[in-house]
Amino acid sequence: MNKKLLKRSFFINALVGLGVIVSLIYDLKIRGVNISVIQLHVFFGIVQLIIFGLTLFFFNNHLGLVNEDCDSITVEYKELSKLNRLIIDTTPTGLVLLNRKGIIEYVNQSTGNILGSTKTVGLNILEFDTIKQSKLHNGIVKASTGIYTEILGEHYTSFTSRLEKILNIYISPVIDEKDGNVANIILFIHDITKEHDLKVEIEKTYLSTIEAFAEMVDARDKYTGKHSKNVYQYVSMICEELDLDEKIKTQIQVAANIHDLGKIGISDSLLNKPGRLTNAEYDSIKKHAALGAEIISKIIGFEDISLIIRHHHERWDGTGYLEGLKDSEIPLGSQIIAIADTYDAITTDRVYRKKLGREMAIKILQDEKGKQFNPDLVDIFIEKITQ
Ligand SMILES: [Fe+2]
Known part of the structure; x- marks a missing residue:
C-alpha cells in the first residue's frame, strides 16, 4: 500500500511540473517574449530542479510514513507475541x-x-x-x-x-x-481427573440407588426374596465369558438387578397368588416389563438399560412379550437376563410350587435352546454353572 502511495505522489508531481512548464511557456509567448534555445534549456533545468526537489520532499514525507508504519507494526507484533505467550502460559491445557x-x-x-x-x-x-x-x-x-x-x-x-x-x-x-x-x-x-472422580461418584450414587430399588422389589415377594441378586450373579457369570465392552457389561448387570422393578405397580394379591393365574391376571403381570422400562427411562443415561428391561420376557422364537421380538432383534442383555431369570425361578421356591433341582433347571434350559433362549448363551451358562 505504501509503495502505491509513493508511485502515485511521484506521478502527480510530474504532472504538476509539466503543467507549470506549459503554462509558463504559453504565458511568455502571449507576452511576446522572444525565447532562445539556451534560455529554454536554462528554464527547463530550473523547473526540473524544482520538480526534483518537490519529489524528494514527497518521498521524504512518504518514507517517513512508511517508517512510522513499520514501527507501529513492530510494536503490534511485539504486543501480539506477548498476548500469545500470555495465553499459552495461562491456558489450563x-x-x-x-x-x-x-x-x-x-x-x-x-x-x-x-x-x-x-x-x-x-x-x-x-x-x-x-x-x-x-x-x-x-x-x-x-x-x-x-x-x-x-x-x-x-x-x-x-x-x-x-x-x-x-x-x-x-x-x-x-x-x-x-x-x-x-x-x-x-x-x-x-x-480430567476431577471430572472423572466426580463421574465415578455419580455412578456410585446411581448404583446404590439401584441396589435400593432391587431390594425394594425383592421385599415385595416373600418367596423370591433374593431373586434380583441371584439374577444379577448369574448374568454376571455369563457376561464374564463374553467379550463385552465394560460399559455394555455394566448396563446389563444394572438391568439384571432391576429387571422386575415394574412389579411395584402390581398388587400384592396378584403377585403372591398361590393358584393358577387367569388370562387377565397374566396380562396384568406382563405389564411389569413395560412399567419397569418406563420408570428407568426417566433417568438420563439409562435409555439402553430401559430397553433391556422392556424386552427381558421376549423369547428367541418370537413368541414372548412385550413385542414378540425374535433372535438377534432382542437386546443381548435381555437374552442373558431371560436365561438367568428362568434358572433362578426353577431353582428357588415359588408361591405356586416348591423349587426344582439344578439338574431339572439345566434340562429345561437345554430343552428351550432355540425356542425360549439363545442357544449359544445357554451353552455358556450351563458350562459355567456346572464347573
Ligand atoms: Fe420379569
Missing part, C-alpha cells in the same frame, strides 16, 4: 511441542502442573517417565505421517512424583505451509 522424532522442544506451564515437571525440553517424550504409554507412541507415529489422534480417559502415573491423573491427550501434526510436510507435532493435554 498442557501444550507440548515435539519435533518429528518425538523430542520435546517446548512445554507450557500447565504441562508442568499436569505432569509434575517442566524439565522436559530435549527429552524424547516416550522416554519421559510420566508418559510411557504405548497409545501415545502410536499417536506420535501417526502424527508424524500427518494423522490426528485422540487418546481419551488415559490413566497415567508419574514414576517420579507418583502423581496419578486421568488425561485426554490430543496429538496433532503441525504442517509446514511451504512444503506441506509435517514440521512438528503438538500435544494438547487436558487433565
